[in-house]
Amino acid sequence: MGGSGRTRAAARLLARCALLAIAAAVVVLFLALGEAGPLVLLSGLGGIVLSAAGVWWLLARRGPLRLLGALLAVAAPVGVLIHYIDEGVWGNALLALGLYVLALICARAALRATGKAYVMRGKTRPRPRRPVLIMNPKSGGGKVGRFGLVERAEKLGARVHLLDTEGATDVEALARKAVADGADLLGVAGGDGTQALVAGVAAEHDLPFLVISAGTRNHFAMDLGLDRADPARCLDALTDGEQLRVDLGTVSGRPFVNTVSFGVYADIVQRPEYRDAKAGTALNLLPDLLGGSGPRLDATAGEKRLTGQQAILVSNNPYATPDLMATGLRARLDRGKLGVIGLRVESAAQAAELAVRGGRSQGLSLLTARTVEVSAGMDTIPVAVDGEALTLPTPVVCTVRPRALRVLVPRHRPGTVAPSSPLNWRWITALALGRAR
Missing domain, CATH: 3.40.50.10330 (Probable inorganic polyphosphate/atp-NAD kinase; domain 1)
Incomplete structure (x- = not known):
């Protein structure tokens, strides 16, 4: 069996382990339901919802609501754990959680095993003299x-x-x-x-x-x-x-190799105190940016239009996967396209959906284009270009210069391997059964 065959076999084995771990987690949960009834499942789901709401209030509100959010984010899972201990099913819950984490690890490893090694090969040129x-x-x-x-x-x-x-x-x-x-x-x-x-x-x-x-x-x-x-x-x-x-990106005539950020992140990195107190600065500004008082962004990416966005990220070539669990990687750097990610999250429910569904969330827009124009209803807007804080006149135009x-x-370098696709359980199942393309 060749190297690719062995890799495929390893990926299939990992996919099967992921499905077995998921199945085992479901069995453990059903055993808990048999012992304590459906209330344990409802309390667990309620704890997740309340904790998500608490995190949202912590980030998007100030004063008493922020304090309440912090308490809720901690108290909800603690309350669920106490309830499970009283019902005698806390061991089942921890085991089910552990099996689910194992399933995610195996599924992610299976995706990476089927991913392509993105090592672009080049041409030999004379050694530089100066x-x-x-x-x-x-x-x-x-x-x-x-x-x-x-x-x-x-x-x-x-x-x-x-x-x-x-x-x-x-x-x-x-x-x-x-x-x-x-x-x-x-x-x-x-x-x-x-x-x-x-x-x-x-x-x-x-x-x-x-x-x-x-x-x-x-x-x-x-x-x-x-x-x-x-x-x-x-x-x-x-x-x-x-x-x-x-490829090389340009934003208002300035080159960039990675990304141009607009909105939430760009506003935060503008602050002088950000360099010395990143977490504190972000926590202080997020309520304004997420709560609606921050600037809303509009973008035209090719023939597509995004409106009312809280954050927009333009990348020199699109990222390989919108899966939030995956490390951000660009499959190639010579496709002659910009990647565009737009974010619009206005409630705890939308934040929870984004965390669960990732790139399939309604609050997340994923596009590609050769030219992107961003405006915000004001003369200038803060922009982060490859992490550097700038203020640019609107509209801000991003383009790509192919190759x-x-x-x-x-010639000899580690290379990069990205997942072949976002985490998709239907695809993992097909891989485990030997039917995935």
Whole structure:
């Protein structure tokens, strides 16, 4: 049996384990019903509803309602547990919950086993002779120093510019000067916002671009299949690399490699206190943003129209799956399309539906387009571009430049595997029976 056959067999086994775990959870619940009656099921469902309402009030309200929401979010599951203990079925409940979690783990593993390894293959090009790398020593908690990136890059013949973390270095101007001085490659060890600015200059001059995963999250590096655990391995591209042609997004003329966020998240990251107190700032602003006083967004994505959205996310190529349990991954970066996610949640019931149904929720819109125009009934709106806070005049226009960026990557790199589809129990059943495509 070949590698793909073994993978398929492993996925089928995992799907069967998921179904067995679900079936066992149902049996355990029926045993509990036989001992204590249907009231235990009704109390469990009621606890879930009350807890969801409490979480919504905690996030979307202030004052007494927020306090009540916090108490309800904790008291509802505790009350259900006490009821189960009184009825003598708490063991059944915990066992059923554990089996359900096991089923989700097995189902997710089955999806990943059938997913495709998104390692784009490129073309071999001559080794760069005058590479210039821009590094942020503070990015990612000091990864540049911790992994000895400067020393390793200079040994490979690269010229390194360290950003002045105390001042406001114009990264784009620094990249343009490097090009004027004869650089035949530009690279960045830093966050995705810095990556995007330098990538724009590289694309403008049709120079190869090197991504070094020295940021905090490294979403762009992840989707390129680079090693995020050891950024020094990204430098292998200087001696044994291949070039990929990927798309580059633009928002009001500014390049972006990952996402442009409008609405809730963009409003939060605008605040100066966000950098030092992320959770506290978000908790303080969410009532206004979710409760209706925040700006509502309208968007035109191709021929589709979204109105009254609380948040809109535009991505450079669509994400592989809208499943909220899955890690956000882009299947490819060269499809020549923008991904668009619109969010409109106005009640606890809608929030619960979003948590349960994910991409199939009515409050979530998933589109693709080559051009997206966002407006909000005001002259300017806050925008987060690859995590960087900006304020842009409306309407804000996002476009994609197909295959505009030449990215130099190591020939040998970990790659990325995304689920082949959102978590769908009908598909898991078909996989377990050997009928899934």
